[in-house]
Amino acid sequence: MSAMDAERNEQLMIASGLRLWASSVHRSERALTEAAVELVIGAYGGRLADWGWPWVREGGPLQPYGLFWLNPGAMSGFGHEDGSYELRLLPLVQSLTGGRPVRRLWGLLAGLDSVTQQYVLEAFNHVAAAHRDVAEYAFGDDPWVVLGQLRLSRKLISLTFGPRQPS
Numbered sequence: 001m002s003a004m005d006a007e008r009n010e011q012l013m014i015a016s017g018l019r020l021w022a023s024s025v026h027r028s029e030r031a032l033t034e035a036a037v038e039l040v041i042g043a044y045g046g047r048l049a050d051w052g053w054p055w056v057r058e059g060g061p062l063q064p065y066g067l068f069w070l071n072p073g074a075m076s077g078f079g080h081e082d083g084s085y086e087l088r089l090l091p092l093v094q095s096l097t098g099g100r101p102v103r104r105l106w107g108l109l110a111g112l113d114s115v116t117q118q119y120v121l122e123a124f125n126h127v128a129a130a131h132r133d134v135a136e137y138a139f140g141d142d143p144w145v146v147l148g149q150l151r152l153s154r155k156l157i158s159l160t161f162g163p164r165q166p167s
Contacts, residue, residue, distance in 0.1 A: 014049050014056060015041045017068030021059070024067075029098075031130035032138060035123035036070060036096035043119045044086045048093070055090075072097040088112060092120065095138045096127070102140035109146055117147060 018041060022033040040048040040056075049056060055074040059067030075094040078087045088111050095102050102108060109117055124143050127135035136142055 010051060011046050011049070013066065014051060014068050015046065017059070017066045018049060018056075018070065020064065020067050021069040024064075031127045032096045032098075032134070035126045036093045038126070039089060039093050039096070039119055039123050040070065043089055043116045047086050048089065055093075070097050072099040075099070089116065089120075092123075092139065095140075096123070101137055105140040105143060105146050106150065109143060110150055117143075121147070 018037045019034075022030065022037045025033045040046070053074075055071045057069050057071050057074075059065075059069065070093065072094045075090045075097075076099070078090050088108060091099075091102050092108060094100075109120065112120065120143055124135055124139055127138065
């Protein structure tokens with residue numbers, strides 16, 4: 001087995017274990033947990049779900065074999081200030097796993113590529129389908145509205161400050 005095969009198998013094992021965890025949490029928190037898990041598994045090729053991160057934990061001795069979980073407390077020391085592009089998503093993942101709500105959703109969404117923004121919208125929709133008020137609390141706002149405002153402001157900026165004409 002090549003190193004790439006081993007890495008892919010590890011990613012699949014962790015993704016399966018995280019999904020097992022999400023399916024086992026109390027019904028009142030399940031949508032939030034599922035959204036957090038799908039964000040770390042899907043965004044950035046799953047790099048936020050790598051075994052080396054301190055927030056990816058393997059289940060304890062009394063939990064089913066192969067269970068992994070996300071530790072929101074271990075995420076609190078990381079964020080967009082750390083310079084890593086992927087880490088910008090952590091405040092949202094932390095919020096979904098029981099941390100405090102996202103404080104600057106506008107800034108978080110503005111710093112994400114369009115693919116990752118789509119993951120955020122899907123996560124919001126998943127949580128909002130069960131509890132819209134909880135979703136807006138965790139996300140700090142409605143990301144659909146914020147993204148619409150963000151896209152409008154970018155359009156206005158490009159219209160106002162369009163390409164410079166040579167003098």
